[in-house]
Amino acid sequence: MPSSLITERTKGDINPRQAQDAGVKAAPRQSRQRFFTAGRTALGVVLLALIWEFVPKWGIVDPKFVTPLDKVLKAWWEMTKDGVMWTQLRASVIRIAAGFGLSIVIGIPLGAIIAWYRSIREVATPVLEIFRNTAPLAILPVFMLTLGIGETSKIVMVCYACLFPILLNTVSGVAQVDQQLLRTARVLGLSPVKTFAKVVLPAALPTIFTGIRLAGAAAVLVLIAAEMVGATAGLGYYINYAQMNYQIPEMYAAILTTSVLGLIVNYSLIWLEKRFSRWRA
Amino acid sequence: MAGHITLEGVRQEFWVRPESGDKAQRLFVALDSLDLDVSDGELLTLVGPSGCGKSTVLDLVAGLASPAAGSVRLDGQEVAGPGLDRGVVFQQYTLLPWRTAIGNIEFALEAAGFKRAERRARAEKYLELVGLTDFAHRYPHELSGGMKQRVAIARSLSYEPEVLLMDEPYGALDAQTRERLQEELVEIWKRTGTTIIFITHDIEEAVYLGQRVAVMSARPGRIREVIDINLDRGPGTDVRSTAAFAQYRHHIWSLLRELAAPVEEVTNVA
Numbered sequence: 001m002p003s004s005l006i007t008e009r010t011k012g013d014i015n016p017r018q019a020q021d022a023g024v025k026a027a028p029r030q031s032r033q034r035f036f037t038a039g040r041t042a043l044g045v046v047l048l049a050l051i052w053e054f055v056p057k058w059g060i061v062d063p064k065f066v067t068p069l070d071k072v073l074k075a076w077w078e079m080t081k082d083g084v085m086w087t088q089l090r091a092s093v094i095r096i097a098a099g100f101g102l103s104i105v106i107g108i109p110l111g112a113i114i115a116w117y118r119s120i121r122e123v124a125t126p127v128l129e130i131f132r133n134t135a136p137l138a139i140l141p142v143f144m145l146t147l148g149i150g151e152t153s154k155i156v157m158v159c160y161a162c163l164f165p166i167l168l169n170t171v172s173g174v175a176q177v178d179q180q181l182l183r184t185a186r187v188l189g190l191s192p193v194k195t196f197a198k199v200v201l202p203a204a205l206p207t208i209f210t211g212i213r214l215a216g217a218a219a220v221l222v223l224i225a226a227e228m229v230g231a232t233a234g235l236g237y238y239i240n241y242a243q244m245n246y247q248i249p250e251m252y253a254a255i256l257t258t259s260v261l262g263l264i265v266n267y268s269l270i271w272l273e274k275r276f277s278r279w280r281a
Numbered sequence: 282m283a284g285h286i287t288l289e290g291v292r293q294e295f296w297v298r299p300e301s302g303d304k305a306q307r308l309f310v311a312l313d314s315l316d317l318d319v320s321d322g323e324l325l326t327l328v329g330p331s332g333c334g335k336s337t338v339l340d341l342v343a344g345l346a347s348p349a350a351g352s353v354r355l356d357g358q359e360v361a362g363p364g365l366d367r368g369v370v371f372q373q374y375t376l377l378p379w380r381t382a383i384g385n386i387e388f389a390l391e392a393a394g395f396k397r398a399e400r401r402a403r404a405e406k407y408l409e410l411v412g413l414t415d416f417a418h419r420y421p422h423e424l425s426g427g428m429k430q431r432v433a434i435a436r437s438l439s440y441e442p443e444v445l446l447m448d449e450p451y452g453a454l455d456a457q458t459r460e461r462l463q464e465e466l467v468e469i470w471k472r473t474g475t476t477i478i479f480i481t482h483d484i485e486e487a488v489y490l491g492q493r494v495a496v497m498s499a500r501p502g503r504i505r506e507v508i509d510i511n512l513d514r515g516p517g518t519d520v521r522s523t524a525a526f527a528q529y530r531h532h533i534w535s536l537l538r539e540l541a542a543p544v545e546e547v548t549n550v551a
Contacts, residue, residue: 187363189363189364
């Protein structure tokens with residue numbers, strides 16, 4: 001039997017006190033175990049690649065519509081060499097960076113203000129709930145209508161989609177700061193500004209980061225959709241363009257690039273989050 | 282060194298709503314006609330049934346709340362708000378989890394406006410006072426409960442307040458750790474001469490630590506009796522097993538029993 005979640009989580013181990021008295025730390029895991037973990041992780045990816053390669057090759061699905069992986073990779077390589085991929089990728093990355101960055105710059109201070117003042121919170125909460133429950137893509141046509149199909153509408157679209165996860169998580173992170181920490185700050189006579197900078201913001205940071213990570217995923221998703229509807233460059237535009245021109249391997253190559261872009265955004269944010277929260281267990 | 286605390290005719294009330302039945306708000310009297318006088322450099326313990334308003338007293342002295350009536354004074358001056366002349370150690374661990382032990386002490390010193398170099402020196406000094414020099418760079422989650430409270434105490438002492446207010450600081454600790462911290466606190470108190478008000482619901486803790494023990498009654502909270510404690514605390518004596526200690530303990534226990542009786546009657550009727 002492979003070890004299940006239950007045995008894995010309930011295994012007896014050195015307890016923190018024992019470890020502390022002995023001046024040691026619990027070993028993370030056996031190196032042999034780690035080797036297997038790495039092996040299994042790789043296996044998952046290899047299996048996916050094999051299925052993608054052979055299912056169309058063996059005619060289980062039509063290779064005209066589902067291009068085998070080797071042809072996709074070849075198309076990807078060609079596109080990278082002649083610069084097409086770079087042009088599309090750059091257009092998308094700039095929009096994501098601008099929209100995402102803007103949402104952070106707006107979302108965190110705005111969220112903090114909303115959480116800080118009760119009256120503002122009471123006014124803002126229903127409005128935020130309405131916007132939050134309105135799918136960003138539903139508003140896409142509005143942005144197109146008012147801002148055209150240029151860069152502005154795409155950046156605003158990304159910013160809009162990213163804003164709510166960041167804003168709402170900042171509000172809840174700031175609002176949920178441990179009462180005892182606030183009391184401690186008050187007892188020490190800390191000014192409101194210093195209390196915010198030294199206590200509230202660091203305490204809310206993990207929650208804010210959850211919002212930032214959600215926003216990162218939303219940014220890629222919404223941008224691709226926005227580019228499909230109206231754009232002259234970008235990965236979303238290109239996926240649509242390739243499909244309409246029956247350049248199926250190129251279409252898959254662009255989709256694959258989207259996945260990689262999403263992975264990079266997500267893992268950079270996870271890395272950043274770890275850097276900011278080294279103090280956590 | 283000053284640190285003379287006077288509470289006179291203190292009343293504190295809160296708006297409450299009953300849990301069942303009529304939902305109308307009413308005024309709940311937490312403290313009424315409470316008088317208490319704590320002299321410079323005294324270690325007074327405040328003991329009482331849970332919910333009698335012990336923490337409310339502490340909030341008032343700390344300046345986190347102001348009384349509905351009566352006066353709370355520190356060295357003759359009406360308490361208007363929190364101040365660095367008073368340090369507070371709460372029951373829950375209130376260390377900033379993103380700062381190390383020494384960083385947490387420095388946090389208080391930053392608030393108190395000390396220069397960087399002095400912050401470090403002072404933080405080290407007070408970490409040594411609580412015996413945690415080797416753990417200076419550990420984060421709170423890497424410290425045991427007792428160590429966390431030691432850091433919290435060091436933090437409150439680091440800016441040298443005249444008064445140290447402690448709200449059941451050892452409530453969440455195991456018995457052995459608690460005893461060790463009690464002994465340490467007495468040592469620290471002797472060395473620093475700080476006035477200490479120590480709140481607890483543990484009678485033995487109250488008798489062991491206090492020069493005087495103030496016993497509170499509930500509903501409304503007021504001081505029922507203040508007992509002077511005279512124990513032979515010679516080196517090597519197990520104070521807790523002396524006959525005098527047992528007598529004090531029993532006396533306070535009986536008082537609290539008596540105070541709790543009316544409440545029991547009510548429950549029986551219901």
